[in-house]
Amino acid sequence: MIEVKGLSKRFGEAQVLTDISAVFRKGRVNQVIGKSGSGKSVLAKCIVGLHVPEEGEVLYDGRSFHKLGKDEKRAVRQEIGMLFQGGALFDSLNVMENVMFPLRMFGTTDVKGMRDRAEHCLHRVSITPDKHRLYPGEISGGMQKRVGIARAIAMQPKYLLCDEPNSGLDPQTSIVIDQLIAEITEEYSITTIVITHDMNSVMESGDSILFIHKGRKWWEGGREQLLHSDNMELNEFVFAGSLMRQVKGAMGG
Amino acid sequence: MRILFHIGHYALFLRETFARPERIRIYWRRTLDEIDLLGVKSLGIVSVLSGFMGAVIALQTKSNINNPFIPDNLVGFATRQSSILEFSPTIIALILAGKVAGTIAAEIGTMRVKEQIDALDIMGVNSAGYLVLPKVVAALVIFPFLIIISMFLSVFGGYLIVAATGIISTAAYEEGIRLDFDPFTVTYALIKTEVFAFIITTVGGYHGYITRGGTREVGISSTTGVVWSIVAIIISNFVITKLML
Numbered sequence: 001m002i003e004v005k006g007l008s009k010r011f012g013e014a015q016v017l018t019d020i021s022a023v024f025r026k027g028r029v030n031q032v033i034g035k036s037g038s039g040k041s042v043l044a045k046c047i048v049g050l051h052v053p054e055e056g057e058v059l060y061d062g063r064s065f066h067k068l069g070k071d072e073k074r075a076v077r078q079e080i081g082m083l084f085q086g087g088a089l090f091d092s093l094n095v096m097e098n099v100m101f102p103l104r105m106f107g108t109t110d111v112k113g114m115r116d117r118a119e120h121c122l123h124r125v126s127i128t129p130d131k132h133r134l135y136p137g138e139i140s141g142g143m144q145k146r147v148g149i150a151r152a153i154a155m156q157p158k159y160l161l162c163d164e165p166n167s168g169l170d171p172q173t174s175i176v177i178d179q180l181i182a183e184i185t186e187e188y189s190i191t192t193i194v195i196t197h198d199m200n201s202v203m204e205s206g207d208s209i210l211f212i213h214k215g216r217k218w219w220e221g222g223r224e225q226l227l228h229s230d231n232m233e234l235n236e237f238v239f240a241g242s243l244m245r246q247v248k249g250a251m252g253g
Numbered sequence: 254m255r256i257l258f259h260i261g262h263y264a265l266f267l268r269e270t271f272a273r274p275e276r277i278r279i280y281w282r283r284t285l286d287e288i289d290l291l292g293v294k295s296l297g298i299v300s301v302l303s304g305f306m307g308a309v310i311a312l313q314t315k316s317n318i319n320n321p322f323i324p325d326n327l328v329g330f331a332t333r334q335s336s337i338l339e340f341s342p343t344i345i346a347l348i349l350a351g352k353v354a355g356t357i358a359a360e361i362g363t364m365r366v367k368e369q370i371d372a373l374d375i376m377g378v379n380s381a382g383y384l385v386l387p388k389v390v391a392a393l394v395i396f397p398f399l400i401i402i403s404m405f406l407s408v409f410g411g412y413l414i415v416a417a418t419g420i421i422s423t424a425a426y427e428e429g430i431r432l433d434f435d436p437f438t439v440t441y442a443l444i445k446t447e448v449f450a451f452i453i454t455t456v457g458g459y460h461g462y463i464t465r466g467g468t469r470e471v472g473i474s475s476t477t478g479v480v481w482s483i484v485a486i487i488i489s490n491f492v493i494t495k496l497m498l
Contacts, residue, residue, distance in 0.1 A: 048375050077377035088372040090364075102376050105275050155376075 001026050002047065002159060002191050007056035009039075009046055016042045017215045020056070026191045029182050029205045033196055034212035035237060040195045041085075043212065044163050047193065048080055049073060060159065078106055081152030081190075083162040083181075087144035089136040089151070095122070096132040099150045106155065121150040125180060142173035146180065153184060160185065160192040166201050178204040199244055202226070211237070266459050269381035270389070283387035284394075291353050291388060291454075292395025296402070298352065299345055303336075303403040306344065307410030310335050315420045325421040329411065329429020334438070336407035342442040343490050345403050346449035349396070350482040354457030357388055358478030361461025362471040370462070385458035392450035400446045404439075441497050448493060449486050456482045 002024040009017040017039045024030040034040045045051040047058050049065055058065045060076050068076065089098045099121055103114040122132065125146040136144055145165060152160060162181060166174035182205040185192040196202065202209060202223070209226055211219040211234050219234045226238060227247070238244060274280045314331040361384055364370050373380040408430055415426045460478035464470050 045371075050371055050374060074377040077375055080375055082372065082375045084368045084372060086367055088368040090369055090372075091367075104279060105376065105378055 001061055002193065003059040004043075004047065005057050005059065007043070007046055007053045007058070009042055009051060009053045015215060017046070017053070020212070020215075020217050022210050022217060022220065024191055024193050025208065027186060027189045028207040029185050029192050029194055031194045031196060031202055031206040031209045032212060033202055033206075033209060033237070034218075036197065038212045039215040040197075040212050041163055044161055044193065044195045048082060048161055049077065078102075078155060079158045081155065081157035081160045083145065083148045083152050083160070083165050085164040085167050087136065087141075087148045089144055089147055091136055094133050094135050095127065095139065095147050098136070098147060099154050102151065102155045118150075118154060121154050122147070124153070124184070125150045141168050142170075142177065145169065145173075145177050149177075149180060149184065153188065156188065157190060160190045162192070162194045162196075164195055164197070166196065166198045171200060174198065174201060175204060181205060199238060199241060202238075213237075262463065263455075263459050266381055266462060267455060269379060270385045270455065270458070272379050272382050274382055274386065275378060280383070280387055283383075284390045287387045287391035288395050291356075291391050292399060295349060295352060295399060298348065299399050299403050300406055302348060303341065303345065303406035304410035304413070306340050307332055307336055307407035307412075308414035310340065310407070311411035311414050311426070312418075312420070325425035326429035326432060328415065328421050329408075329426040330432045331429075332411035332426075333408050333430045333434075336404050336411075337438045337442050341400050341403040341407055342445045342449065343486070345400060346396075346446065346453065346486050347483055349399075349449075350453050350457075350486060351479050353392070354453045354460075354478045354482040355475045357385075357454060357457035358461040358464075359471055359475040361385070361458055362464035362474040365462065365464045366467055366471060381458075381462060385455065385462070388458060389451060389454045392454045393447055396446050396450040397443050400442060401439075404442070441493075444497070445490060445493050448489050452485045452489065453482050456485055 004020055004022045004024075007017055007020040008015070020043060032040050032043060042051060046053045049058075052066060057067065060079070063072075063076060065073065065076060089095075090101065093101060096115075096118055099118040100114050103109070103117060107114050107117075109117070119129075119132075122129075127143065127146055127150065131139060131143065136147070139147070160181070165177050165181060169177065178201050181192060181194060184190065194201070194205070206223055206226075209219075209221060209223065210217060211231075213219075213233045219229060219231045221229065226234070229235065229238075310332045311328050314328045315325075318325075318327060361370070364384070370380045370384070373383060412423065412426055412430075415421055416423050457478040460474045460481065464474040
């Protein structure tokens with residue numbers, strides 16, 4: 001479980017996050033939604049420790065991340081897997097080497113054990129062995145995301161953060177990625193946080209949803225509640241697309 | 254004030270870079286790759302430039318000798334001394350600053366904007382150490398070899414131009430390059446080389462590491478890395494020369 005308590009973050013004069021508190025539960029896909037520029041990605045970066053918040057704390061199963069020492073922080077980070085918006089695969093390493101990278105840095109098994117684990121992770125995300133030797137520049141965006149997921153789960157993380165996992169992907173591939181994240185979350189009982197503004201993704205896999213607006217927590221709830229909420233800003237965001245408006249119309253809203 | 258900010262940040266960056274590596278074996282493998290990339294792949298340009306540099310020194314020295322009492326062997330002597338003391342270590346370092354510091358800043362800057370450095374940090378890898386330390390070690394190992402090769406080729410370039418144009422006899426040139434040789438000049442040149450190798454890799458690495466934004470900023474980081482490497486080389490050249498000679 002990841003708990004965020006009273007988190008505030010500013011960059012110079014700009015207050016980006018104000019007093020955000022939330023609980024992200026284990027074994028569920030916890031989604032953080034909001035418009036572009038609402039502060040979702042900054043929240044994700046504060047959670048993983050890439051940004052230091054001015055106020056508040058982030059607790060990983062009770063461990064306050066920003067109060068930990070350097071070595072303890074490093075130990076917690078090894079329990080976190082992260083899928084980046086652009087994949088963030090290392091250009092100089094091929095698919096197999098990318099997935100093996102965290103194992104080589106921190107793994108305790110021999111090379112064969114690492115290779116077996118990497119092959120298992122790649123198989124889990126449906127990357128066939130003929131793609132293992134290809135470099136990131138030689139594979140599609142969807143495949144890069146899947147390799148990113150394989151790398152994120154290679155160290156058997158307790159926590160998985162996905163920053164805009166569907167950006168730049170076609171709707172069909174997006175659904176595959178969403179389903180994969182949901183399956184992995186359940187299978188490995190991980191605490192997963194997905195940062196997104198894609199409503200298809202929210203309807204596909206969002207177990208619990210946190211809506212961020214103007215850097216503040218604006219709304220929190222489940223998928224069903226999302227469709228029936230009377231929160232004006234949330235409705236403007238959720239029903240901005242014609243498809244979602246039709247869904248609402250069909251529900252008699 | 255901005256320069257003080259960067260000096261402070263550079264010092265913190267160095268502390269991170271030289272922190273204890275997570276896996277020595279992986280760093281070692283990366284160092285070998287960097288020796289090839291930064292050193293061996295610079296050998297061609299260093300060789301060509303050194304040969305021409307020596308030829309120019311020989312020609313200019315001869316063209317400035319009008320007094321018949323100055324012996325011809327001064328051409329060989331001046332070529333050797335200039336090459337060892339200044340041209341090979343400093344001019345080649347400036348050329349390597351353009352090539353190596355620019356490459357390092359662009360490579361690390363691109364990794365930064367593509368979130369690859371964030372990925373390393375989240376995994377718990379010391380990203381500054383992982384990316385920069387192997388480059389520093391590789392440059393410290395390979396640059397002295399490059400400079401020694403440059404010294405030989407520069408003196409040899411002078412010999413070839415003397416032989417080709419006949420401005421003086423080759424025997425006088427050979428006599429000049431053997432005249433009054435002090436091995437300390439080579440020691441001085443190699444100490445300078447080590448300092449320059451450190452500057453080129455860490456200043457280039459620093460400017461890449463602090464890149465924020467997109468491709469335009471990567472270009473700016475690359476240029477800034479080269480410019481500040483050159484400035485630091487020129488200043489440290491003066492300091493080392495004042496202290497050692």
